[in-house]
Structures are given as structure tokens and as C-alpha cells.
Amino acid sequence: MHIVGGGMAGSEAAWQAAEAGIPVVIHEMRPKVETFAHRTGDLAEMVCSNSFRSDDHEQNAVGLLHWEMLQAGGLVMRQAYTHRLPAGGALAVDRDAFSAGVTQVLRDHPNVSVSDEEITELPEDGQWIFATGPLTSSALGAAIARETGADALAFFDAIAPIVYFDSIDMDVAWLQSRYDKGETEEERKAYINCPMTKPQYEAFIDALLAADKTAFHEGETAGYFDGCLPIEVMAERGRETLRHGPMKPIGLTNSHKPEEKAYAVVQLRRDNALGTLYNIVGFQTKMKYGAQTEVFRMIPGLEEAKFARLGGIHRNTFLNSPTLLDAQMRLRSKPNIRFAGQITGVEGYVESSAMGLAAGRMAAAEILGRPLPEIPQDTAHGALIHHITGGAEAKTFQPMNVNFGLFRPVDGLKGGRRGRKDRYKAYTDRAKAEWTGWLATQEVPA
Numbered sequence: 279m280h281i282v283g284g285g286m287a288g289s290e291a292a293w294q295a296a297e298a299g300i301p302v303v304i305h306e307m308r309p310k311v312e313t314f315a316h317r318t319g320d321l322a323e324m325v326c327s328n329s330f331r332s333d334d335h336e337q338n339a340v341g342l343l344h345w346e347m348l349q350a351g352g353l354v355m356r357q358a359y360t361h362r363l364p365a366g367g368a369l370a371v372d373r374d375a376f377s378a379g380v381t382q383v384l385r386d387h388p389n390v391s392v393s394d395e396e397i398t399e400l401p402e403d404g405q406w407i408f409a410t411g412p413l414t415s416s417a418l419g420a421a422i423a424r425e426t427g428a429d430a431l432a433f434f435d436a437i438a439p440i441v442y443f444d445s446i447d448m449d450v451a452w453l454q455s456r457y458d459k460g461e462t463e464e465e466r467k468a469y470i471n472c473p474m475t476k477p478q479y480e481a482f483i484d485a486l487l488a489a490d491k492t493a494f495h496e497g498e499t500a501g502y503f504d505g506c507l508p509i510e511v512m513a514e515r516g517r518e519t520l521r522h523g524p525m526k527p528i529g530l531t532n533s534h535k536p537e538e539k540a541y542a543v544v545q546l547r548r549d550n551a552l553g554t555l556y557n558i559v560g561f562q563t564k565m566k567y568g569a570q571t572e573v574f575r576m577i578p579g580l581e582e583a584k585f586a587r588l589g590g591i592h593r594n595t596f597l598n599s600p601t602l603l604d605a606q607m608r609l610r611s612k613p614n615i616r617f618a619g620q621i622t623g624v625e626g627y628v629e630s631s632a633m634g635l636a637a638g639r640m641a642a643a644e645i646l647g648r649p650l651p652e653i654p655q656d657t658a659h660g661a662l663i664h665h666i667t668g669g670a671e672a673k674t675f676q677p678m679n680v681n682f683g684l685f686r687p688v689d690g691l692k693g694g695r696r697g698r699k700d701r702y703k704a705y706t707d708r709a710k711a712e713w714t715g716w717l718a719t720q721e722v723p724a
């Protein structure tokens with residue numbers, strides 16, 4: 279098996295396949311070819327923060343991914359625990375010791391070899407996993423775009439904040455598509471609308487202009503286009519710009535107060551098939567996370583909003599996975615090629631490693647001729663894979679972190695803020711049982 283990219287996903291995929299008895303070659307371009315973010319030639323380098331985020335496997339979806347990876351003997355998680363630093367409830371690590379540990383384990387593994395080279399084409403045969411990450415080299419990016427079509431490969435993300443539906447105040451917001459467009463009742467009510475008066479709009483613009491912003495990383499020159507300008511940049515162009523853009527009020531009538539004409543309207547659009555997540559339309563932003571929650575909670579109806587993820591714009595190569603990949607993470611047009619990691623449209627060290635774990639096991643099973651049962655959708659791995667390969671809206675697909683909004687509801691549990699603790703525990707209990715069952719299907723009898 280060939281794995282391109284020895285980052286978080288490629289390293290985990292290599293380990294899973296090698297442990298299943300498959301000889302693996304990792305093709306890693308560093309240190310010969312560099313990226314603007316990596317600093318070393320080690321495998322699994324952490325390019326920025328040294329944290330794998332929350333380690334709470336009962337109440338947090340990232341912590342649940344940690345748990346699932348550990349149960350599957352995941353190398354990234356094992357090394358993270360080995361090199362753990364005190365960080366409260368988070369799993370933070372000594373970054374150099376962590377990457378050195380992953381590198382050594384893989385280089386010492388009898389089934390693994392590492393080839394220091396850049397791959398610039400998609401091969402016609404052999405089993406390949408491409409895990410080249412957000413900073414995929416430009417030659418390979420061009421080859422992927424030739425195969426997928428340029429529209430299906432993005433080089434920047436433009437992430438609008440995503441809100442849990444059950445945290446939106448529907449006594450203030452209402453459901454309606456602009457001009458009631460749509461063939462069905464569902465389409466005519468496809469958007470959630472949050473109304474603003476003139477003073478609320480003015481205060482919102484002031485807050486946007488004053489908010490702390492993140493600078494682009496070195497080498498990451500402002501590559502956004504007019505179609506996806508950060509909202510604060512739109513506001514800088516003129517106080518009325520947003521009211522004529524993503525916040526325009528025309529064609530909308532507040533069903534709670536039909537006689538009142540809103541001065542501006544913020545719209546949210548459904549972000550997953552389950553209807554548990556909504557994104558704030560056109561609200562991609564470079565505001566710092568703390569500033570985002572403060573500013574977005576000024577929007578009427580979102581005062582208590584809980585965010586599944588906040589907005590951002592980054593240099594980030596990723597596929598339109600819902601249209602390009604099958605449920606086994608294979609490229610539909612070239613099934614000898616799988617993708618894994620951040621390039622599939624997940625985001626973060628943990629999610630990327632998890633997609634590497636899944637792809638490594640899937641590819642190994644295919645080579646061994648042992649069919650692998652589908653990863654259960656109610657596990658954290660399964661919820662993510664289901665989202666990127668089908669559950670997400672393909673037209674507006676943007677990278678996703680793991681979160682409980684991706685999980686199917688558990689019947690009979692209370693919605694809303696009060697029931698949250700019990701609900702999350704029910705999700706994680708169900709996931710653990712399903713994951714344990716799935717792993718058991720792959721145990722080779724002694």
C-alpha cells in the first residue's frame with residue numbers, strides 16, 4: 279500500500295495497515311519540499327497548537343474520538359498520551375517528543391518504509407491513500423483538480439459559523455425562504471431568519487468593526503475572493519454593504535410580527551441532512567473566536583446560540599467529498615485511490631488522524647480480501663465519515679470538526695440546554711457500544 283503524506287492522517291493510516299500485516303510505503307515530501315507551516319522533516323508534525331483538544335469522552339465529541347482511536351490501538355493517540363503535558367481537561371503534548379515518537383515507531387516497523395519524495399500524479403493502479411493535508415503541494419493539487427474538475431477542489435476554506443438548531447430562539451426567528459421560493463413547503467421554509475432593527479444593525483456593525491481579527495499566516499496571503507469576503511471586510515467597505523448583501527431584508531416577512539419590517543435580516547441555512555446544524559449564510563470571518571461568539575450573540579434569536587464551529591478563512595486544500603468520495607473514502611472515478619485527513623473536508627489534528635485510521639483499515643481490509651463492515655454511523659468516526667461522504671450539503675460543503683450535531687438523535691431524550699448533559703452521555707454511550715462491536719468484527723482469532 280502507498281500512502282502519500284506522512285502527517286496526522288498518513289501516519290495513522292500507515293500504522294493501522296502495517297499492524298494488519300500490509301507492507302506500506304509512506305511518501306513524504308518533507309524535508310526536501312517544504313510547506314509554509316511545517317518546520318521539521320518528522321512525521322505527524324503539529325503545525326500550530328500542541329493540543330488535541332478536550333479529552334472528555336463522555337461529554338465531548340473530540341474526547342469521544344480520542345477514546346475510539348485508543349480502543350483501535352491508534353498510534354497518534356498512544357503517542358499523545360505518552361507525551362502528555364498537564365493541561366486541565368485538554369490533551370496537550372510535548373510536540374517535538376510526540377512527532378519524534380510517531381516517526382520512530384513507524385520507521386522501526388518491519389512493514390513500513392518511508393520514501394522522501396513528492397508525488398505529483400494520481401496513479402492508475404495499486405492501493406493508494408492520499409493524505410496530503412491542507413497544504414497539499416501545488417503540483418499534486420493541480421493533478422487532483424484535473425481528475426476531479428477545478429470546482430470540486432478548493433484551495434481556501436471560507437467557513438461560516440455553524441449553530442446548533444436547538445440553541446436558536448424560534449420565538450424571535452422564523453422559517454422562510456426569500457420570496458417564499460420553492461416547490462415544496464420544506465423549500466419555502468428552508469432558512470431561519472433573524473430580524474434586526476436599525477439600532478441593532480448599527481450596534482452590530484460597530485461591534486464587527488471593533489472586533490479582534492486574526493491575521494493571515496505567513497505565506498497565506500489574503501487569497502479570498504470577492505465571492506467570499508469576510509463579513510468584517512464587507513462592513514469596512516461601507517456601513518450599508520451588509521444590508522445590501524448577506525443581511526438584506528427584502529422578500530422576508532417576520533411571522534411573529536408581520537406588520538414590522540426588519541431593517542436587516544441574518545439568515546441561517548441547514549447544514550446537514552439531520553437538520554441539527556445551521557450555518558449563518560455569508561458570515562465567513564477572520565474575527566478571533568472570542569470576538570465571534572460575542573458579536574454573533576448580538577443577533578436577535580442567537581443570544582443563547584451554541585456554536586458547533588466558529589467561522590474562519592484559511593489556506594486549505596480540500597475536496598468536495600460528498601460528490602467525489604464513496605462511503606469507503608475512495609475516489610469514485612479512481613477507486614484504487616482513497617483520500618484521508620484534512621483534504622477530505624474534516625478539520626483538526628484529531629479528526630484528520632481519525633480519518634487516517636478509518637482509511638488505513640478500509641484499504642488494508644480491501645487488500646486482504648476481508649470485507650470490512652461499514653463503520654456505524656452512531657460512532658464519532660462514523661458520524662464524521664457519513665457527513666463528509668453524503669450527509670453534508672455538497673453545494674455549500676466546507677470543512678467540519680466533529681461535534682454532536684453530526685449525531686443522530688437518541689429517542690426519548692429532552693432537547694434544549696437542560697437535557698444536554700444526559701443527551702451527550704447517551705450519544706457517547708451509544709457510540710462506545712457500537713465502536714466496540716465494530717472493532718470486534720476485525721479481531722483475528724488467536
Ligand SMILES: Cc1cc2nc3c(=O)[nH]c(=O)nc-3n(C[C@H](O)[C@H](O)[C@H](O)COP(=O)(O)OP(=O)(O)OC[C@H]3O[C@@H](n4cnc5c(N)ncnc54)[C@H](O)[C@@H]3O)c2cc1C
Binds near residue numbers: 307
Ligand atoms: C497554518 C495552519 C495551522 C493549523 N493549526 C491547527 C491547530 O492548531 N490545531 C489543529 O487541530 N489543526 C490545525 N491545523 C490543521 C492541521 O493542519 C490539520 O488538522 C492536520 O495536520 C491535518 O492532518 P493531515 O494528515 O490531513 O495533513 P498534514 O498533517 O498537513 O500532513 C500532510 C502531509 O503531506 C505532505 N505532503 C503534501 N503534499 C505532498 C505531496 N505531493 N507528496 C508527498 N507529501 C506531501 C506534507 O508535507 C505533510 O507532511 C492547522 C493547519 C494550518 C495550515
